[in-house]
Amino acid sequence: MDYPIPASTEEILALRNNSVNEEVIATAIAGVVNIARQQGQSLEDLTRGVLQDDCLLDLDRRKWLSELVAQAWVMLPSLKD
Template identity: 45%
Template sequence: MDYFIPETVQDTMELGRQPVSPEVVAAAIAGVIQMTRRQGRSLDDLLSEVLEEDQFLNTEQRHWLSGIVRQAWEAF
């Protein structure tokens, strides 16, 4: 099955209005990876952002997410 992968920040924001599901999360991660690559940025750049402290995820969750992002980056 084909899923919409966001190509812009606006697309990503629109995706965020959908109910959370594994497909929506995977599409968001794929979109962020594609946008990061188009900007000429590296996996390390993206992982640095994922690992920054924020109000949404704790340290353990950020490390878990960074592993998922790394796997997705390598799969593309």
Template identity: 60%
Template sequence: MNYPIPANPQEIAALRQKPVNEELIVAAIAEVVQLARAKGQSLNELLSEILADDSLLEQAQRRWLSEIVAQAWQGLP
């Protein structure tokens, strides 16, 4: 998977114009988990990054995403 990470608000807005489906989201989460493992990160370190305050997601959305990532971490070999 080779999708660019948006670097500014304009790129984020442009992403909203592209269709996103469940398969793309699942693949992105799996890739994040695999990259974190390859860097030697623990699940707790990855979850700390996800839960860190940012302007893209609300706190409830970050918690929900962290739960999904934790499930993916447990389910991926």
């Protein structure tokens, strides 16, 4: 990837300044997974948050996104502080 994995919410939000593409989305997901781990969240906690009802994504898209997050959780090595 050409983008470093974000280490903070601010770095994830800064990705909005880039054109949306698969690499930016993957970088954002990796950042969310790492931040959740740093905060002591479990995969279940993170998935529950993704699946919460919101006005941006319908249920099918939230389920799809939660599956991507779960895959990223498994694939990404756990970063030690």
